[in-house]
Structure formats: C-alpha cells, structure tokens
Amino acid sequence: MLNAVKKSATLSTRILRIWATLPFLFHAGVAGAQRFPKPDFESGYKYPELYYAIPNESLWTAVDITLLAALMSVVAWAVIKRRTRAPVVVTSVISVAYFGFFRSGCVCSIGAIQNVAVALADSSYVIPPSALLFFILPIIFAILAGRVFCAGVCPLGALQELVNVKSYRLSKALTAALSIIPWIYLIFAVLFAVTRSGFIICRFDPFIGIFRLGGDIGMIVFGALLLVAAIFTGRPFCRLHCPYGALLSLFARVSVWKVKITPGCISCELCHNACPVDAIRAPYANKVKESRAQGVKRILLYLLLLPAMACAGALTLRVASNSLSRVNKDVRLYDMVAQNEATPQDVQLPELEAFYGQGGTVEELSRRAATVEADFRRYATAAGALMGMVVGFTLIGLSLKRTRKTYEINDAACVHCARCFSYCPQKK
Amino acid sequence: MGHNIANPVSRKKFLRLCGSIAAGVAAASISGVLLRRALTAQPRYFWQIDPMKCTCCGRCATACVLPVSAVKCIHANKVCGYCDLCGGYYRTNAKDLNTAAENLRCPTGAIERKFVEDPYFEYAINESLCNGCGKCAKGCNSFGNGSLYLQVKRDLCKNCNECQIANVCPSGAIMQVAYDKAYMLKDA
Numbered sequence: 001m002l003n004a005v006k007k008s009a010t011l012s013t014r015i016l017r018i019w020a021t022l023p024f025l026f027h028a029g030v031a032g033a034q035r036f037p038k039p040d041f042e043s044g045y046k047y048p049e050l051y052y053a054i055p056n057e058s059l060w061t062a063v064d065i066t067l068l069a070a071l072m073s074v075v076a077w078a079v080i081k082r083r084t085r086a087p088v089v090v091t092s093v094i095s096v097a098y099f100g101f102f103r104s105g106c107v108c109s110i111g112a113i114q115n116v117a118v119a120l121a122d123s124s125y126v127i128p129p130s131a132l133l134f135f136i137l138p139i140i141f142a143i144l145a146g147r148v149f150c151a152g153v154c155p156l157g158a159l160q161e162l163v164n165v166k167s168y169r170l171s172k173a174l175t176a177a178l179s180i181i182p183w184i185y186l187i188f189a190v191l192f193a194v195t196r197s198g199f200i201i202c203r204f205d206p207f208i209g210i211f212r213l214g215g216d217i218g219m220i221v222f223g224a225l226l227l228v229a230a231i232f233t234g235r236p237f238c239r240l241h242c243p244y245g246a247l248l249s250l251f252a253r254v255s256v257w258k259v260k261i262t263p264g265c266i267s268c269e270l271c272h273n274a275c276p277v278d279a280i281r282a283p284y285a286n287k288v289k290e291s292r293a294q295g296v297k298r299i300l301l302y303l304l305l306l307p308a309m310a311c312a313g314a315l316t317l318r319v320a321s322n323s324l325s326r327v328n329k330d331v332r333l334y335d336m337v338a339q340n341e342a343t344p345q346d347v348q349l350p351e352l353e354a355f356y357g358q359g360g361t362v363e364e365l366s367r368r369a370a371t372v373e374a375d376f377r378r379y380a381t382a383a384g385a386l387m388g389m390v391v392g393f394t395l396i397g398l399s400l401k402r403t404r405k406t407y408e409i410n411d412a413a414c415v416h417c418a419r420c421f422s423y424c425p426q427k428k
Numbered sequence: 429m430g431h432n433i434a435n436p437v438s439r440k441k442f443l444r445l446c447g448s449i450a451a452g453v454a455a456a457s458i459s460g461v462l463l464r465r466a467l468t469a470q471p472r473y474f475w476q477i478d479p480m481k482c483t484c485c486g487r488c489a490t491a492c493v494l495p496v497s498a499v500k501c502i503h504a505n506k507v508c509g510y511c512d513l514c515g516g517y518y519r520t521n522a523k524d525l526n527t528a529a530e531n532l533r534c535p536t537g538a539i540e541r542k543f544v545e546d547p548y549f550e551y552a553i554n555e556s557l558c559n560g561c562g563k564c565a566k567g568c569n570s571f572g573n574g575s576l577y578l579q580v581k582r583d584l585c586k587n588c589n590e591c592q593i594a595n596v597c598p599s600g601a602i603m604q605v606a607y608d609k610a611y612m613l614k615d616a
Binding site for chain 1: 444447448450451452455458459461462463465466467469470471472473474481483485487493494495502503505506507509510511544545548550552571572573579581582583586587588589590595598599600607610611613
C-alpha cells in the first residue's frame with residue numbers, strides 16, 4: 001500500500017517535470033540541446049570531478065625512436081663489422097616484444113609510407129613526427145648499411161625470423177613472378193593514400209592480430225598461415241608482400257657499407273644454402289653467345305619497349321579508376337544518396353540518416369565525389385604507368401645474364417639476418 | 429686509350445656512387461620538407477569522436493580492433509538534467525521504472541544511478557562494463573540534454589594509423605585531433 005502511494009507520488013512529480021520541460025522540447029532542434037534545466041540542488045550536492053587519462057604520447061614516441069635507431073645501429077655493427085648473428089636474434093626478440101606486443105605494432109615503418117604519401121600529396125596534412133621518423137630512419141640506415149631495419153628491428157620481419165627453421169626454396173620462376181607483388185602493393189597503397197581512400201597496408205597487416213592477441217578473424221588466419229609458411233621458407237611476408245622492403249631494397253642497392261662474402265671464399269656453397277631469402281648468388285657461367293655490343297643493343301631495345309608497357313599499364317588503370325574510386329567513402333556515400341534520391345526508401349541506412357541529418361546537399365556531395373573521381377583518374381594513370389615500368393624492369397632484369405666467378409650477395413634482397421656468417425668455414 | 433674508361437668495375441663503382449648520392453639527396457629532401465611542416469604546424473594524431481556529428485549508430489561497439497571497443501560513453505554531469513525519467517537510462521517503452529533489465533536502455537548495465545535529492549538522480553558510467561554501443565547516448569540525445577555521449581578513451585585506444593571505426597563511421601564524426609585536444613568534452 002505504502003509502496004503504491006510512493007510510486008504514484010514519484011509518478012506525479014515526474015509528469016509535472018515533463019510538463020514543465022515541454023516548452024524546452026519544442027525548441028530542441030539539434031541533438032543534445034539543453035532541454036531540461038540545470039537542477040538547483042538544495043542538499044549541497046557537488047558535481048563529481050571526472051578525470052580522463054591521456055597517455056604521455058610524446059614520451060613514448062621518444063622511446064620508440066631512440067629504440068629504433070639504437071636497434072638498427074646494433075644490427076649494422078653486428079652484421080657489417082662483427083659478422084655475427086647473436087645480436088640480431090637479441091634485437092629480434094626485443095623488437096617483437098616491444099614494437100610488436102607492447103606497442104601493438106602502430107605506427108610502423110611499413111604503414112608510415114602512407115602518411116608520407118598523404119603528406120607529399122596534400123600540403124594541409126601535417127604528418128606526425130613519429131610517422132615521419134619511422135619512415136625516414138630505416139631509409140637513412142639502408143643508404144648507409146643496407147636493410148638493417150628488416151633484419152630484426154621490424155617486428156614483422158623479426159617474428160618471421162624467430163620462427164624460421166628450414167628454408168625451402170621456391171622455384172626461380174615463381175619467385176620472380178611473386179617478387180612483383182610488393183611493388184604493386186606499394187603503388188596501390190600510395191594510390192589509395194593520396195586519394196584519402198584508406199590505408200590498405202594497415203588494413204591488411206598480417207601480424208597485427210597476433211601482436212594484439214585479437215582482431216578480425218580473416219586477418220588472424222592470414223597472419224597464422226604466413227607464420228606457418230615462415231617456419232618452412234624464409235620470410236614469406238618480407239619477400240613476397242612487404243612494400244617497405246621493396247622501397248628499402250632500392251636504397252640497399254647503393255648502400256655505403258655492404259655485407260661481403262668472406263675473403264678467401266672456397267665456394268663451399270654453405271652460405272648460399274643457409275640464406276633464407278636467396279640473396280647469395282652462386283657462381284654462374286653465362287653460356288649465351290652474345291657480344292657486348294649485341295647485348296647493349298638488346299637492352300636498349302627493351303628500354304624502348306618500356307614506355308609501351310608503361311602506357312599499357314596507365315591505360316588499364318585509367319579504365320579501372322572509376323571502379324577503384326568506389327573504395328573512397330565520399331564516392332560510396334554519393335552512390336548511396338543518388339540511389340536513395342532515385343528510389344526513396346522508408347528505412348534509411350545510418351549513412352543516409354547522418355548525411356540528411358547534417359543537412360548535406362546532393363550538389364555539394366556530388367562535387368566532392370567528382371573531385372575524388374578526378375583524383376583517382378589522375379593518380380591511377382600514374383600508378384598504372386609505374387606498374388608497367390615495374391613489370392618491364394623485372395623482365396629486363398630477368399633477361400640479363402652475367403657471369404659470376406664467385407659467390408655474390410644480392411644487396412637488394414639481403415635482409416642482414418646474418419645466418420650465413422656462422423656457416424662460413426673461412427671465418428676466424 | 430690512355431684512360432681505361434670502359435673498365436666495368438670502375439663504371440659500376442661510379443654508378444653506385446651516383447646512386448648513393450641520389451638516394452641521400454632524395455631522403456634528405458623528403459625529410460627536410462616534411463619535417464619543416466611538422467615543426468611549424470600541430471600534427472593531428474589522436475582519433476576522437478566529435479559528439480556534435482555522432483549519430484550513435486552503434487558501429488563503434490563492433491568495428492574497433494580491440495575485443496571490447498576503446499569507445500566508451502562518458503557523462504557530462506554539468507550538462508545533465510538529473511532527471512528521474514532519463515532517456516538514456518530507461519528504454520522508450522519501459523513497463524516499469526525500476527532497475528529490471530527489461531526496462532533499462534544499457535545492454536550491459538553500465539549506467540549506475542544514485543539518488544541525490546528529490547527529484548534528482550545522478551548518473552555515472554561504469555567504464556569496465558560499457559561497450560560503446562551508444563544506445564544511451566542516442567536516448568539522451570532524443571529525450572534529454574545529450575549529456576551522455578561517446579568518446580574514444582585515450583588510455584584504451586591503440587591509436588591505429590588508420591582507425592577502423594572511422595572507416596565505417598556513417599557521419600564522419602571520427603577525426604584526428606591534436607595532442608593537446610585529446611578529448612572533445614561537452615562540459616569542458
């Protein structure tokens with residue numbers, strides 16, 4: 001009985017309160033307007049102090065950058081100067097633990113390509129200093145000492161390095177064909193980054209799910225498969241996917257200090273067999289009868305064919321640019337709005353609800369979408385031309401046959417893992 | 429043939445040197461240009477939700493890379509009306525106004541309510557239970573002052589290079605903000 005009285009009392013106060021606030025309701029157009037007045041407390045009630053933590057990101061960035069430079073220096077010293085593997089393994093463990101599991105793999109050098117691409121294309125975008133340094137430091141080290149970043153500083157490479165047991169070789173033809181993928185991936189990543197359509201490198205990062213112990217199921221399955229493959233063949237991700245590795249390989253070709261075959265090599269083949277990324281080339285006798293002048297003429301002819309390949313690539317991607325632009329959010333929204341304008345739906349998608357709720361006009365959106373589509377046409381043409389060149393240069397590279405009297409190191413492919421050193425019988 | 433120009437080794441070395449210099453110049457110029465800009469302007473780094481744009485669609489709860497989203501509901505007490513009949517606390521067609529689960533808006537029971545004085549109630553979010561679905565924020569926006577709203581909790585967010593929630597956000601409410609504006613608070 002008492003309960004019922006109490007209930008009706010609260011109900012009446014509630015109704016009173018609602019009536020009192022009704023005039024406010026009519027004025028409330030925007031979401032979250034001050035419909036109900038601020039209460040005037042009589043009991044001396046104090047508003048609770050709420051505190052929202054902000055991590056000291058600049059401190060962590062400083063730690064990241066210092067560790068990045070320090071680890072790369074250690075690898076460079078161990079591989080170029082000491083020619084020993086142990087420090088590389090230690091570096092790999094530190095990198096997987098810190099950059100991988102502790103820092104959860106963001107921001108990484110591979111992903112930073114996209115930030116740099118956006119910053120170069122759009123002058124209003126200010127790149128975070130950490131992303132810029134993560135991008136540029138490994139490149140500077142690559143100019144000095146080759147791909148020391150790949151060796152064990154990159155958590156993705158380090159993870160594959162640590163699980164690798166056996167290095168089964170893929171066939172030459174398959175390797176040659178697959179080695180184009182990193183370049184295509186790089187070009188697409190830059191294309192989608194400069195058109196502000198998304199960071200595909202981050203979206204398809206295979207090991208981030210492992211580092212974060214959770215995430216998208218497709219991501220984790222892909223990462224797990226790659227990791228299992230990495231047990232049996234050296235660094236499948238680095239060799240056949242990594243766009244940053246492709247970029248670093250360019251700089252590693254012209255590096256100041258290089259990994260060298262031990263002086264007094266007895267051609268025992270052990271280092272060649274130990275190399276997980278097939279970067280040590282065996283001696284090779286070129287049996288093709290071709291004079292030097294003939295060879296030069298042939299290469300010149302191929303070089304003349306390059307523009308044709310570039311044009312073919314450019315044309316292909318220009319044709320595809322309209323479909324590619326559908327990756328962009330604005331273009332997709334425009335498609336949805338256009339469809340809704342043609343045949344209005346009763347139940348609207350959250351996108352459309354937000355678009356009309358924010359008072360967006362179809363004209364303004366169609367202008368925005370047209371800008372993105374134009375960007376896509378322009379950049380996709382350039383991207384297609386680059387892809388054609390990549391294919392062309394790869395084919396030219398395959399047609400070059402040079403006689404090698406000794407074992408030689410392919411600086412572009414060598415990831416400085418230092419496995420070869422311990423196999424060399426000539427070392428002191 | 430006084431000079432042996434065609435010596436392939438020296439030519440190779442020369443080309444390598446040219447390559448090194450070109451690579452060095454390229455790296456230095458890119459970093460120089462971008463670093464100057466990074467030092468003159470404030471980079472936007474943290475992902476945050478603009479509560480004025482957010483439509484509380486509920487995707488924050490599922491799209492985040494974390495098992496439980498880094499987006500949480502937060503409560504601006506200074507905006508709140510301290511109502512008994514709270515649009516964020518009770519469902520629209522609640523049968524009875526009590527704490528039975530079928531009457532409450534929050535699917536995880538993360539909103540805690542405390543009696544202050546007649547007729548005012550204080551609301552607080554239990555962050556460990558909140559999954560960032562935004563149902564309460566939507567309720568508070570449509571029948572209330574909008575004091576419940578979603579924010580990316582900086583201590584939980586992994587700060588991905590590309591925010592997965594921003595990819596699917598229908599209203600473009602998730603944007604990158606500068607270091608010193610890590611939260612977009614309604615009562616700040």
